[in-house]
Amino acid sequence: MCYNHGMIKWIFLLFLGTSALSYELQKEYFFTDHTIVSTDVFPQIGKRFELVRIPSDKLLFRLDANVVAKTFELNGVKIETGKVRFVTFVKKSPIDVxxxxxxxxxxxxxxxxxxxxxxxxxxxxxxxxxxxxxxxxxxxxxxxxxxxxxxxxxxxxxxxxxxxxxxxxxLPVLHTTRKVSRKEVLNGMNTVQKAIPFDSFRDVPLSSMPQNAQRFRASLKPYTPLTIRHIEKMPLVLKNDNIVVEVRNGTVVLELIATATQEGGLYDIITIQKRDGKRSRAKVIGEKRVELQ
Structure with a gap:
């Protein structure tokens, strides 16, 4: 009998596709009929045969995975147990969810x-x-x-x-468009919104640009999906800012200009440098505003 090249190739591909089918057991299956058959476990399987009959008073029934695999093998079907040691059959609940x-x-x-x-x-x-x-x-x-x-x-x-x-x-999530540096300001130039599958996040994802100014806590690679752990509020005072210093003397408040040598948030104590070069401690009380301590 002769086969042309195309026929041989078709038979080979059919054999390859059939042999590539794999059946792997899961830990849990639901049942309505107490007689469990092969298609209850693998609906796409070609053969239908009985696996086990669960007693009518049982809502849960455990079976050794190797026993299940052996039953399939005896019926000419090879399956994989993977890491599953026992298969649990659970009666399907009659509830509306x-x-x-x-x-x-x-x-x-x-x-x-x-x-x-x-x-x-x-x-x-x-x-x-x-x-x-x-x-x-x-x-x-x-x-x-x-x-x-x-x-x-x-x-x-x-x-x-x-x-x-x-x-x-x-879910639309902000992503970095390029490599960003620690303390870099978050803006529309270094981020872009992309819709991604809602799978798993380590923290709350950023779906849109925050209303208040934020910056990156650490350097990030391009195309990194952003969560709240990646950003922080901009300090009210940044290093090298020219700031207003309030000097209180009773009811009298004097103001002078100095340079912040540290950054700080609200009520943080930072070091400032006055125009005469002397340094002092001051408490942050507002945006680019401190109170001399």
Whole structure:
């Protein structure tokens, strides 16, 4: 039998594509039917066969990952267990999580008005029979920084019921346009706003230019997404600024001009140099204004 070059190439690519398919076990699966079959674990698999029958009174059922893998192998399918030692099958909860999704969306939009939410997934950890009529979700600070995580609801018995969430969203975030230096002023020339996936942030991302003058805490590489930890308020007094010095003597206030030899924020004590070259200590009381100590 003869095959032309094109046919051989097609057969080779088909074999390569089939062999490249990989099936890797996850730690957890949800079920509605107590008879678990292969397509419950891998919906795209070609063969359908029984894996395990879970007792009708069980809401959770754990199975050794190697046993699952061996069952697939005996049916001609090779799967990977990865780092999974046990597979947990959890009965799907008969609850409506729409209100929890709405609360999560509100939580995020209150913190990031410009966020574009495309989808939200909320799945209970374990089996939850019912939710309170007015279930209030409790989100911690990490929920505002991560596109996936966990929150909880307190049920009618005072117990915490935990839920895993996943958010598909984009958020406009300021990025550096070039390498920036420590103490460089944040402005429209060294930053640009870009929409990026709302995945994971180490701190609150900067979605827009701050109203008050800010500067960089440290040098940053080009195209770095900015968070509040990257910036700080501009000091009221900068080194080498010409400043107004208030000298109080009872009810009399005299003003003179000096040079700041240090920078400082409100109420910081800094060193100044007078016109005669002498140095003194002064307290910052306003923008480019200090009070002699």
């Amino acid at each position: 729409t209100s929890l999704k709405i609360q999560l969306a509100r939580f995020l939009t209150e913190r990031y008005p410009a966020i574009e939410i495309e989808g939200i997934s909320v799945i209970p950890r374990g089996y939850v029979e019912a939710l309170p009529p007015e279930a209030n979700a409790v989100f911690d600070a990490s929920c505002a920084l991560n596109g996936s995580g966990t929150f909880y609801v307190v049920d009618a018995n005072g117990l915490r019921r935990y839920f895993d969430y996943s958010v598909e969203a984009t």
